[in-house]
Amino acid sequence: MTEHTNPTAKLEIDGKTYELPIIEGTQGDRAIDVRALRQNTGLVTYDPSYGNTGSCTSNITYINGDKGTLWYRGYSIDDLAEHCTFLDVAYLLVHGFLPNRKERANFSQLMNTHSMLHEDMRHFFNLFPEHAHPMAMLSAMVVTLSTFYPEMVANPDESIDITVTRLLSKIRTIAAFAYKKMKGHPIVYPRKDLSYCANFLNMMFWTPVNDYKPDPVIVKALNQLLILQADHEQNCSSTVVKAVGSSGANLYASISAGVSALWGPLHGGANQAVIEMLESILSDPTLTVQKVIERAKDKDDPFRLFGFGHRVYRTYDPRAKIAKKICHTIMTHLGVKDSLLDIAQELEAAALADPYFQQRHLYPNVDFYTGLSYRAIGIPTNMFTVLFAIGRLPGWIAQWLEMRDGTEHRIYRPRQIYVGPDQRKLDKNWIQ
């Protein structure tokens, strides 16, 4: 980060001029540094939902919303999705560099060694009601890991590496166990001979009566889908993970909070909402693509076109482009014909041609096509956001570590502008 001695931003308040430093990132993004604003002027900034507020400087992920580019630690998402495994990208995000052959083998071995859950955790799954949403189970079981591995609470600095390893490895097992609970099937343990994603697919789909074998094409596609979702700088759930961690709470508790934030349909839950939206069009003959577009444009209708729009991208989300290709690859390979894909492509074309969407720079985002791929693989709709969480975990961890180790680390505590009642006396007889 370069801090220019000039230019600065000049602010005039009540006839007095204040100069605020302008900081600039390595790719030219600039910010007004307001860290001394309140101390010097007595005023705070006002930016609900933080649309104009930089919460930190970061070395991890760079998004250019105008060009539609995305880099993890300087590598483009296209290169990473094409040439790396998800574990390579998880290592890159957490450590800051891609693993060499030895580091990659060691990391993969660690993932296998720590892939099991404590046997007592199995019983927790039986206590959830059968209709329990897997995101609720995931959030609950992640924070429960802190009770089985209390060292992260007692000695956070010494145990951070093993905690990162346990989280990255065990999130798959928790997700698969949650799925088996919903299906009423016996749980399937991880195997030492399978890679990260193949192990997850095996835990999901193997049963005593079907000798499921992970398909290499599907394993590669899952690696790519998880890579697409691995980090996205200061999004809602990453901000929550960092806010919880900023209080000194342990990494398990921070990640559990991030899972809950991701669940919302405006965030990671959109991949489930996209499929439900497409299914409603398929099942209701009166609900045409054009009618859905009109509803999305209607200010009096809270409905939004799920999988469309983004706070940062003003053009096509680069992840959506790759996800669309992956979707076609999976369906072609499996010989799947999904009418929802036809509807999705029709909806995309209609929205992109509509001035409302064009004027607001609304394009497909990462969630528009990922759900269709998961559906083709056989993953149920309510598990899609769980898959997003598995993908996003290394990004959450990297962001949490950068917050914890960074020089900017202070507890998150925004200010406000109070617009409530003036002070008033309490009438002793207020209860009649």
Ligand code: SDX
């Ligand atoms: C993710 O932050 C991240 O990086 C998130 C993410 C990640 O990897 O972490 O990329 C993952 O969460 C992707 C987004 C998934 N959500 C959806 O697909 C839900 C549908 N999208 C919208 O709800 C919306 O686009 C958001 C939530 C994604 C962004 O909302 P913003 O930035 O607050 O935008 P906005 O609501 O201020 O919209 C600006 C205008 C408004 O119209 P006007 O008031 O200017 O007339 O665009 C309209 C909105 O009504 N608009 C939409 C729309 N998205 C925005 N209108 C219809 N359908 C939509 N999808």
